[in-house]
Amino acid sequence: MNEPTESSTPHNAALGVGLRAPHIREVELARPAIGWFEIHAENYLGGGPSLARLETLRRDYSLSLHGVGLSLGTATGLDPEHLKRFKALITRTEPFLISDHLSWSVADGVYLNDLLPLPYTEESLDVVARNVAIAQEAFGRPILVENPSRYLHFRHSTICEPDFLAELSRRTGCGILLDVNNIFVSCANLDLDADAYCAALSGSSIGEIHLAGHSRVSRRGAEILIDDHASIVSEPVWQLYARVLERFGLVPSLIEWDKDLPPFETLLGEARKAERIAQSWIAGHARAA
Amino acid sequence: MLALRDLQTALRRALLEEDVDASHALDAEIADGDFPAPERLAVYRNNIFASLTDALRETFPVICRLVDERFFSYTAHEFIATYPPKRPALMEYGGAFPDFLAGFPPCSDLSYLADVARFEWLMNVAAQASDAEAMSADCLAGMAPQDAVRLAFTLRPSYGYLSSRWPVDRIWRANQPGACSEAVIDLASGGVHLEVCRRGGDVVFRALDDSTFAFRQAVAMGACFGEAIERALAREPDFAVGAALATLFADEAVSAVTLASPATELAS
Numbered sequence: 001m002n003e004p005t006e007s008s009t010p011h012n013a014a015l016g017v018g019l020r021a022p023h024i025r026e027v028e029l030a031r032p033a034i035g036w037f038e039i040h041a042e043n044y045l046g047g048g049p050s051l052a053r054l055e056t057l058r059r060d061y062s063l064s065l066h067g068v069g070l071s072l073g074t075a076t077g078l079d080p081e082h083l084k085r086f087k088a089l090i091t092r093t094e095p096f097l098i099s100d101h102l103s104w105s106v107a108d109g110v111y112l113n114d115l116l117p118l119p120y121t122e123e124s125l126d127v128v129a130r131n132v133a134i135a136q137e138a139f140g141r142p143i144l145v146e147n148p149s150r151y152l153h154f155r156h157s158t159i160c161e162p163d164f165l166a167e168l169s170r171r172t173g174c175g176i177l178l179d180v181n182n183i184f185v186s187c188a189n190l191d192l193d194a195d196a197y198c199a200a201l202s203g204s205s206i207g208e209i210h211l212a213g214h215s216r217v218s219r220r221g222a223e224i225l226i227d228d229h230a231s232i233v234s235e236p237v238w239q240l241y242a243r244v245l246e247r248f249g250l251v252p253s254l255i256e257w258d259k260d261l262p263p264f265e266t267l268l269g270e271a272r273k274a275e276r277i278a279q280s281w282i283a284g285h286a287r288a289a
Numbered sequence: 290m291l292a293l294r295d296l297q298t299a300l301r302r303a304l305l306e307e308d309v310d311a312s313h314a315l316d317a318e319i320a321d322g323d324f325p326a327p328e329r330l331a332v333y334r335n336n337i338f339a340s341l342t343d344a345l346r347e348t349f350p351v352i353c354r355l356v357d358e359r360f361f362s363y364t365a366h367e368f369i370a371t372y373p374p375k376r377p378a379l380m381e382y383g384g385a386f387p388d389f390l391a392g393f394p395p396c397s398d399l400s401y402l403a404d405v406a407r408f409e410w411l412m413n414v415a416a417q418a419s420d421a422e423a424m425s426a427d428c429l430a431g432m433a434p435q436d437a438v439r440l441a442f443t444l445r446p447s448y449g450y451l452s453s454r455w456p457v458d459r460i461w462r463a464n465q466p467g468a469c470s471e472a473v474i475d476l477a478s479g480g481v482h483l484e485v486c487r488r489g490g491d492v493v494f495r496a497l498d499d500s501t502f503a504f505r506q507a508v509a510m511g512a513c514f515g516e517a518i519e520r521a522l523a524r525e526p527d528f529a530v531g532a533a534l535a536t537l538f539a540d541e542a543v544s545a546v547t548l549a550s551p552a553t554e555l556a557s
Contacts, residue, residue, distance in 0.1 A: 042377045047417070048418055048447075049487070107297035107301040110373045113341050114333055116297075220328070
């Protein structure tokens with residue numbers, strides 16, 4: 001019943017932008033030409049004017065609901081109250097995509113407001129698969145699970161992240177939200193190879209791509225990349241995006257920016273840049289055919 | 290190797306409470322590479338405290354202005370470690386912050402701070418409150434006059450009440466962006482009774498006189514009409530009962546009317 005209608009599902013080549021509160025007024029007035037918007041579901045769980053404004057925008061734009069608080073990796077299971085509110089938002093906004101992360105943020109009834117890492121073990125796989133199945137059952141449709149940015153690796157992990165995601169998808173029918181910047185950041189921080197990461201995911205169902213900026217912080221002579229969504233997409237991430245399209249084909253792609261928000265125009269500029277990369281992929285494939 | 294549940298508890302304690310034993314237990318779990326495990330954990334700890342401090346700053350911008358940015362971050366850090374959020378909806382986080390400020394020794398010289406925070410919290414609640422249709426006074430037509438005292442009114446969800454011995458509305462106004470920074474507020478100039486609600490999309494507030502405040506606050510807390518009137522009359526013997534009821538409806542404050550059973554009335 002909540003399956004999106006065909007007309008509300010944007011074309012795979014359509015670029016989206018993460019919509020944050022300070023930009024909403026400008027978007028309402030200017031009605032920019034953009035394929036779709038993504039919002040953080042947890043910002044709209046209350047009622048009131050912000051949800052009403054979102055519903056108005058929804059009439060003209062396709063919408064993706066991106067969760068940051070389902071906490072799909074929590075060993076003790078999902079919060080039924082949160083699931084219920086999330087489901088109510090789905091019913092009201094009829095998104096074409098629903099997603100959250102391969103991470104956890106709730107432990108012992110406390111919400112830590114960060115996407116915390118999981119050890120990639122059989123135990124974690126069972127936990128996440130069970131939680132994803134419960135969420136999909138509650139929502140009545142499949143979700144996408146995103147690869148998080150990572151700053152540490154657990155010694156007792158036995159599965160690599162792309163294998164973990166692929167197996168999760170196989171077990172639950174969920175799709176994968178591939179965050180290209182997160183691949184880049186995690187691989188740099190954990191000494192992994194980004195292209196090998198993508199190769200390991202081949203054949204998986206990629207339902208969405210995220211693109212965002214990161215920063216570099218030096219600590220005691222070494223450098224760590226921070227996925228802060230506070231700047232333009234870096235050049236190596238654009239290059240990785242082009243290679244990801246080469247491997248997986250066109251997928252709805254999104255520009256995310258969460259901190260130190262620039263004028264909305266800057267986000268549109270980033271979306272246009274992604275669009276040019278997607279167009280050159282299309283042109284390349286037209287020639288090949 | 291810790292089971293996932295125990296690993297998550299250890300991480301919660303290490304990140305949020307900076308618990309030393311939990312951090313040591315995690316050292317064995319986390320691979321080092323170029324960075325030692327504590328440095329890696331620090332990235333997550335910074336993310337948690339910075340993002341939750343941002344959330345509190347958004348809800349309590351005037352408190353942040355009154356105490357300055359650095360002291361606010363310090364206070365927020367202490368609050369977050371003691372009262373972390375229970376749920377991921379961050380616009381609902383911070384309800385305990387005003388009471389925390391009231392009992393936070395470094396703030397003890399700023400006795401008005403907790404009430405200003407209570408005011409900002411009411412405005413935040415009003416901004417997020419769900420919509421409810423206002424009822425018109427027509428719903429009272431045909432009511433037997435002797436039943437009127439047993440009426441209970443549900444106010445629309447955005448309505449909130451605050452009484453303070455400090456002029457918190459003026460303190461709030463003077464600390465809005467673009468407000469005249471020269472304005473000096475005499476803290477001894479007296480307190481205020483405030484009503485906060487949402488009109489259209491905007492959160493608004495106004496000062497109420499003593500008896501009207503007593504009446505409306507009693508109604509908001511679920512008192513029946515008879516009891517709310519008594520509260521108002523205790524403050525002002527000439528309290529205009531009929532006008533108070535008419536104004537409550539004219540303000541479009543009421544979303545539901547119920548009739549308390551006589552037993553309930555006796556109990557109250």
